[in-house]
Structures are given as C-alpha cells and as structure tokens.
Amino acid sequence: MKFRYYSALTQVILVGFVCFLCPGMFNAVNGMGGGGQLDPTAGNNANTALYSTFVVFGVLGGAIVNYCGVRWTIFCSGFMYALYSASYIYLNHHEHDGSFTIASGALLGVGAGILWAAQGMIMVSYPREKEKGTYIAIFWVIFNLGGVLGGVLLLATNYHSQKNSLSDGVYIAFVVLECLGAMLGLVLAPPSKVTRSDGSSVVLVKYTDVSKEALGILKLFIDPMMLGLLPMCFTSNFFYTYQFNNINGALFNIRTRGFNNIFYWGAQMVGAYLISLLLDSKRFNRKVRGFIAFVIVFCVFNSIWGGSLALHLKYPEGLPEDGRLDFKDSKRVGGPIVLYFLCGLGDALYQSLAYWIIGALTNNNQKLSRYAGFYKGMQSFGAAIAWQLDIKVPKLNQLIANWVLFGCSLPPMLYVIWRIKDHSEDQTITVDTEEQYAEKEQELAA
Template identity: 40%
Template sequence: MSIHKTEGDAETAVVEVEQPPVRTGWRGKYDSALVQMVLVSFVCFCCPGMFNALSGLGGGGKQDATTADNGSVALYSTFAVFGFFGGTICNKLGPRLTLSIGSLGYSLYIGSLYSTVITQTKPRENFVIAAGAILGLCAGMLWTAEGSLMLGYATEKTKGRFTALFWMIFNLGAVIGAAIPLATNWNTGETAAASGSTYIAFLVITLVGACIPFLLTKPSNVVRSDGTRVTVERQSTWKSEFKGLFFVLKSDPWVIFLFPAFMSSNWFYSYQFNSMNGSGYFGIRGRTLNNFLYWLAQIFGSFAIGMFLDSNLTRRTRAYGGWFIAFALTSIIFGGNYAAQTSYTRASVLAEGWAPVTVGDSAYAGRAILYMLNGFYDAVFQTFCYWSIGCLSNDIRKLAMIVGFYKGLQSAGAAITFRLDSLKIPYMTILASSWGVLVAGLLIMAPVLYLRVQNHTVEDVVDAAGDVVPERETKDGEHYAADQKV
C-alpha cells in the first residue's frame, strides 16, 4: 500500500511493508528482538571488535604509526561523508545486506596492514590508505544499520540495556582480539611490532563476521519484548530517501545540538591509542596488555551506565543523571591524562636512550589503570550518546538516519585528530583538544536533554489504516498503539 506523507512543501512516497504472520515455536523465539540484537552484536564482535583490538595496540600494531595514521585519516574522512548517508543506504538495501557489505571492509583493511608486514614498501602503504578509504564507506553502512536495529528493536524501557548488552558483546570481541596479540607477541621482545600471525587471525575472524548478517531475520518478523512488532517503512526511491534525510533535520532540529557531542565521541581515540599506548612510552608487552585491559574495562563501563539508564527513575531524571556522570568522568579521567602527560613528550620518547616502560616496571601499574579508566569512559560516553538518540524516536527508519549523523560526525572528529597525529603535533596539544571538544559537546547537548527528552516519545506514526497521525505519544516503556500488539 502506498502512502503519501507530506512534510512542509515536499511529498514523500512511502511504501508500507506488509506484516507477515507471527511465527511460533523455535522460529518465534528466534524472531525475538533480543536474539536478533545479539546476532547483530556478534557481527560487530567479529569486525569492528577486531579492528578496535588492532587499533588499540597503537599504530595498527606497528612501531611507526605513520602508515596506520594515514590509513585512519582516509578511513574516517570517507566515513564522515558516507556516515551521513548510511541510514539512506540501509533503508534502501535492507539491514542484512548493508551489514554484510559493511563487514567486508574490515577484512580488506586488516589484509592491507598485513601486506605491509610481508613487504614494507611505498605501494603497500598506498594500499593501506586505499583500503582505509573503502573501509570508511563500509563502516558507515555497518554502523548505521547496527544502530538503527539496536535502538529500533528495544522498547523504551530497555534501550539502555540493549545498548549496554551490544557494547559488552562488541567489546568482548575487542577483548578476545586483544588477547591474540598479547599471546602471540609476549615473547617477541619489548620493541617489536605485532607479528604476522596476529593479522592473519584477525582477518579470518572478520570474514566470519561478514557471514553472520545472513542469519538475521527480516525486521518485519521481529517481535519486541513487550509484544509489539517492529514497524518498517521503506522509501520507494533513492530520491525520496535523500529527501527523508533532510526532513529528519527539519522535523527534529534539536538533533543539531547533539552534533558537537557526536563529533567529540571519537576525537580522543588518536590520543588514547597512539599518544598514550602507541607512542613508544610502552614496549609491545605493555601495549598488548594495556589494549586487553582497555577493552575489558569497556564491558564494565557499558554495563554500569546501561543499568542506570534503564533504572526505575523517570526518563528525564536518567537523562540528567547520565549527563552528569559523563561530565564528571570527563573532568576526572582527562585530568588524570593531563597529569600523566606532563612526564613525557613526543620528542622525549623518540630521543636516543629512551627505555620503554615494561610490564614489570614500577611506573607501569598506575599507567595501565589510567588507560583502563579511559576505556571505561569511552563506553560510558558512547552508550549515553546512543541512549540519547533512542529518546528522540522509536521509528527504525528515522533512527537509521540519526545514527548516520552520529557516525559521520564522530568519524570527522577522528579524521582530524589522526591527521594531527600524523603531522607529529605535540601530545599535549592533542590531549587539550580532546578534552575541550568533549566538554563543549556535553554543554551544548544539555539543552536538548532538558527540552527534548520527555518521559514519553512524541512522533508521527502511520496507523493501521495507512493514515499519518501527527504527534502520537508513546509512553515510557510502551510502543505506539495497542493495535500493534501481536
């Protein structure tokens, strides 16, 4: 059935996807939102999880971070562009195909880094840059599909838990991925780069992850925990999809005030991965162990903030509390980073005679704990950003577009700082910029939480008769209307 939905001066042709009958037995359980969300999480376990484990070593596991920095700049630059349109692509191709194509980019990028281990030549470095650019396109597709499914499959009462569970499974992949170089590089000496077997293991796991999306059921088959069905609308043409992208901003302009927080959410990765862990301050044993602890701490961070965001407090109270927690952690942890950074510079760790800190040194324990806290912080900040996006809508199509904005701006921030690192900007400068954009992002975000986040969601809904019902309320923990129950 075709529905013409008019927004302003533009008319958008929408195709309503017919709801199939509810399946029973094991297929009914398989169609549950929780099972489907876990499968999506394991796609990220295998692909972005392995990528993060490799990135967390600093310099993509190499002693000199320049090649990996240039690859990251290409990656995040294209990610920034295509992230904005990732929701549009997802709505057109469907989440299963979008996730699978997106996953293959991770295999290509890890393979390009492995090629530099085999032959360290300029053409190989150019291959890394090209693979990074392709991964930017693929990552934009994968992350917008993941974000829209994760938030769209949850009820309003479970969005915090769904986000936390996803983040825990996703980062469990990074933990296991970090354990691989920890085991394979422990005896290679304190100044060695990651071994070739590390890259091969990551490559195999990412290829497995690219196959998992084909195990997903169609979103129209998914049943949430409260018994409601996932409402799926798809634009009929690419033109109408791109119109819908701008209609999201027109209909919900408050989203723009989240953009600085979005941009800041990966800004600090260059500092954490390269300046703190991959700078030469630590030997390879310390780097691999730090990497393992960093992603392990993310599991605890996402669990802690997820439980708070789904507590019995009102949603507005949870929004204020989540913001305060994020702001306090920003001040405390980046204050600790500043104190640690005063003890070394980019020039000092490159100077002749510098001895990398080893695992047995007295200075190691405190720095490792600080690095763990940075991982904890990353999980808290990003889980809160996802939860805040989920407060704006329950519609899977709109969520795909907002998550696309999130990932696009997030990647733009990362591209800037990885470029700064490749230009050998002082570590303290990169730290100051990271701290500053995080604080600014949270402050600009605050009015959105006060004015836009309510104890219920208000949005346009297409009812069973195919009519557009404006500003229909969905109370905290409920989805749309009773006629959507199964």
C-alpha cells in the same frame, strides 16, 4: 528465557557478535597504536582516509540500510574490515609503501558507515522504551568482548616478541575472524519479522523511496535536536587517536599494548553495564536519568584528561628515557595502565549515553537509522581530523584540543537531554508513506 529467533533481543545479540568479529577485531588492532606498526604514519593516514569516507557513508548509511535491508548491507560491509587487516600484511613486507593500507582504509570507511548505521538502527529501535539502556549494554558488552579477545590474542602471540610491530600470522588471524563476522550478517532477520518483548512489531513505518530517504537525510541538518547533538557526535571518537597513539602506542612495548587492550575493552563492558542500570532505572523519569548520566560522564572525562595531562608532564617526549613500559615493571606501569582502563570506561559511558539520547528521541526505526547514520558520520568527521592532527600537532596541543572539545560538547548535550520527553511515540503504525505516518501520529497525539 526461551530462545526466539525473531525476538528483538536475539537480533541485538546477533548484531553484537557481528561487531564482535568485525569492528571489535579492528579496534583490537587499532588500539595497538599505528595499527600495530612501529611507525604510525601509514596507520594514521589510513585512519584519515577511513573516517573521511565514513563521514559521507555514515550520513548516507541510514538511507542505504532502509533501501537495501540489514542482511546484505552488513554482509558486504564486514568484508571491508578483513581487507583492511590484510593490508597490513602487505605493509609488513613493503614498509615504505602505505598506499594499499590507505586505500583499504578508504574502502573500510564506506563499509563501516553502512554497517554502523544498520547496527545503530537495530540497537536503539528494536527494544521497548524501558529496555533501551539494557539492550545498548548487551550490545556494548558483546561488541567489546571482541576487543578483549583481540587483546588476549595480541598478548599471547607477542609475549616473547622483541619487535614493536605485529607479525603476518597475527593479521591473518584477524582477517579470518572478520570474514566470519561478515558471513554472520546473513543470519540477521529482516526488521519486518522482528517482534519486541511485548509482542509488538519493530516496524513502525513501511516505505522505501529514494527521494523520501534523500529528503529525510537533508532534514537532519536543520533538525534542532541533531544540531544540538552535533558537538557530541564530533567529539565522540576524536579522543581515540590520542589514547591509542600517544598513551598506549607511545609509552608501552608491543606485548603490553596487547595487555592494555584487554583492560581497555574490558572497561568498556563494565562501563556499558553500569550505566545501563541507571538509564533503565524505574526510580527516576527519563529526563532525570539523562541528567544523572550526564554528570557521571562529566566527572569521569575530566578525570581522564587531568590524568592524561599529569602523564604527559611525566613523559613530555612521549617515550620513557629508560625504554618503553612493560606490564611486569610494577613501579612504573601501574598509573598509566589504570589511566588507560579509565579511558575505556569513559568511552563506554559516553557512547552509551549518546545512543540512549538518540534512542529517546523516537521509536521510529527508519528515523533512527538516519539518526544513527548522522551520529556515526559526524563522529567520523571528528576522527578524520584527529588522525591527521597526530602527524602534525604536538602531543600537548592534542590533549588540550580534546579537553576543550569535550567541554564544548556539554552545553548542547545538556539542552537535548532537557528536551527529552518521558515517552516517545510508542504505538505500532503501519503506513505506506512518511506523510501518512505524520498524519497518523497527529491523530494519535489528539
């Protein structure tokens, strides 16, 4: 395939590598449980601060990206990830002062909300309709390769460690990688110059007006489709807290947590690829593909929570009586590691389906930037609550809450899938205002 810098595929790959180096490295550290610290309290509070600001800037992120462009928003946002990782170096030397880590988490929420709105817009609006599942998979594989690489780094640097917290050197390595990711954001092309595989422009609407963007955001909260997806959005990161802290963080020693991360984020790559084969299949229409993917997610997640319940009953106190599990202890560790792999697989299936549903609602990149921001904002609202619940709520109650929330997200998700059309508006429309866009859309429909 001939390399074309301004092609949609190239831009999705580039933003994949930005997320590989920034959110991917963050995931590797966060997946250790407690940010790689023995005491997870500071990490939990930092994540609550992170997702609290993420709620606001996730929702506003689409408007900010539309107004400021993708290059500088991603560039500035990427450095917030580096600052957050650097805060754990301070925490290593001031164990009882988590204030810097918490403040860094709040700043990261601002940056992450904007970065993920830009990423979501690029990933679901740049491809053609029949390519959206494939492009989501390509992004998800590259992005989660960051978590796999981070897991390898964590395993290698802690292989002989007797501690249960990460060293300064490990955090420094992550800071360097995240700074590189931020600078890579400047390589992205402006959407106005990007073309799809059929030669059409990805920019369906050309306008940037603050009042229009504000009105567009407010309309999200009365949009029946967005309200139908709200439980899905809320639930989609809620389970991270339980999986990272109460499975990986509580049961395993430090090197095995890194080992598990390789499989967790590797499973994400597998899951994203497999579900893309279904979501872009030509054998079924779009609605049928959505229904089949829904059934797969239903079965996998119920298996995950059933397995989590069985594991909890085996270790009700969270910590095995004869010490934390090590990956070399094959008699005890096989089942929990397989469960953690399944958690990663399920996450990729759920997130890929969620993005595919959002991408199926429209091809308008400015609408999709708002939709992606809404998704990440409401997702972060759930995550902020989940990280605080981990401090105050018993593990079994957290598990039950996760299972119930997943069940509650299913009926409205199914409703939105049922409402999906086989084709969204697909013509290239270049106008100056949203009103003109609506008029043009009506003309084309007639």
